[in-house]
Amino acid sequence: MQRRAPLVYLYGVVKGWYRPTWPVFVVHDDPARGIFHIAVDDPAVLADLPMTDSGAGVAADSADEGRRRYITVSTQQRLHQSAFRMRVLRAYQEKCAICRLRHPELLEAAHIVPDRDPRGEPTVTNGVSLCVLHHTAFDRHIVGIRPDYRIEIRTDILAETDGPMLKHGLQGFQDEMIHRPRRRELWPRLDFLEERYERFRKAG
Ligand SMILES: [Zn+2]
Incomplete structure (x- = not known):
């Protein structure tokens, strides 16, 4: 000094x-x-x-x-x-929790409780590894994760007809389980998922 x-x-x-x-x-x-x-x-x-x-x-x-x-x-x-x-x-072994894409350059860590929230700590149990498409879809409430770890696509999006990206990239994951970390203690916190899912439902 x-x-x-x-x-x-x-x-x-x-x-x-x-x-x-x-x-x-x-x-x-x-x-x-x-x-x-x-x-x-x-x-x-x-x-x-x-x-x-x-x-x-x-x-x-x-x-x-x-x-x-x-x-x-x-x-x-x-x-x-x-x-x-x-x-x-x-x-998440460098995979998207929804589509399992394995390219780290296309992967991001999504917050479950947003980081502007005082509880939105940057801990693994408040995060999900998602590819850029699914991260944005998750943040915009197009894709939700239920507290039982199943994927839910917003109703109006499910009803749409469009090309293969909509069909395979979004609609195809309805009711599928998200991929989770091997270690149970790193899985997303249930109370965080419940809160986030509630917001997804309201947005839909
Ligand atoms: Zn993905």
């Missing part, structure tokens, strides 16, 4: 996986409690840092502080989101 040395922070996403973030600076130290705080900064500041250990230069002024606070908060959000996605995809 005294040297104002830029560091690399390795954020643990899942066991054995880290996401590096830099530069970070130690901005507060509490040796009695064994705690220190770091703030993330813009990589552009590295260009202005003196290449010595003397720590002579760069006193953090309030502009630095404000910028670091902002970057730190947005970095935290990004890291939490990417950790959520990775944990959910892993739990």
Whole structure:
């Protein structure tokens, strides 16, 4: 902290996986409690840092502080989101819970209780791994997941006639079971599913 040395922070996403973030600076130290705080900064500041250990230069002024606070908060959000996605995809063996598509680049972690809700924590039991089509369909209440883990397609969509995507990509999954994680404790929480399903029913 005294040297104002830029560091690399390795954020643990899942066991054995880290996401590096830099530069970070130690901005507060509490040796009695064994705690220190770091703030993330813009990589552009590295260009202005003196290449010595003397720590002579760069006193953090309030502009630095404000910028670091902002970057730190947005970095935290990004890291939490990417950790959520990775944990959910892993739990579902990188498959869409509805159609079982196995392409991670087309998979996303959907929240059951939305993340803007105070209970909408980024935990695996509040998530489902879905492909981009089924994620959007789930968020727009075209597809619902019943608390018995069966898929329900909105009534008006079921009655439509259109091409193969509608038929196979949506209607064909009516009453099918979603694919769930191997570990029972990672399955979606029933109270979350019930609440979400209620909203799906009202939307229909
Ligand atoms: Zn899918």
